[in-house]
Amino acid sequence: SQQGEEDPQALSIQEGENATMNCSYKTSINNLQWYRQNSGRGLVHLILIRSNEREKHSGRLRVTLDTSKKSSSLLITASRAADTASYFCATVNAGKSTFGDGTTLTVKP
Amino acid sequence: GAVVSQHPSRVICKSGTSVKIECRSLDFQATTMFWYRQFPKKSLMLMATSNEGSKATYEQGVEKDKFLINHASLTLSTLTVTSAHPEDSSFYICSARTLTGGHEQYFGPGTRLTVT
DSSP states (O other), X not given: OOSSEEEOSEEEEETTSOEEEEEEOOXXXXXXXXXXXXXXXXXXXXXXXETTOOEEEETTEEEEEETTTTEEEEEEOSOOGXXXXXXXXXXXXXXXXXXXXXXXXXXXX | OOOEEEEOSEEEEOTTOOEEEEEEESSSOOSEEEEEEEOTTSOEEEEEEXXXXXXXXXXXXXXXXXXXXXXXXXTEEEEEEOSOOGGGOEEEEEEEEOSSSSSOEEEXXXXXXXXX
């Protein structure tokens, strides 16, 4: 299976609720990044967490990294309808990024 | 800052023709650009790494003679799909890595290729 697998594949929540997405990977990494993609568009970089970091915040986003479990999570707090998109994690090793299949998040107004 | 553009955004071509897609970093220089392919509801698959002034590095299973990559300057990389077939229809996305930055990649908006 692929490096950087997201879980769940799809998530549907109400506006105002929190959304949590998980990412697991198999090999060692330099860092891990989360991206957002609106339908039919390019990717937007959300946050980068280095292998020696455990948690990072950016606005309503919170990312954790557990290198012992080879996993990361992305938490979006107080979700908005505009957060509806696909979210991908990408592991970076030796300068090359490998993407998971993504989580499709739907936030209902 | 850190804007990457792609042209065209959409292209429809006939089977057997060649199509060129441009990827430009608008406000920064990029020695390294990446070309990805994305199937519907799927992740990005790295096709090749484009290095300015040298040959591209292709991922396993990607035909270099079919997907020609040219990184002629620090702000431009092109992907040419030669003798396109319907199975080449896909969403092609490029990204660029800054010279000074860490490991962030900035992505273009993508090009939707449809081969009829």
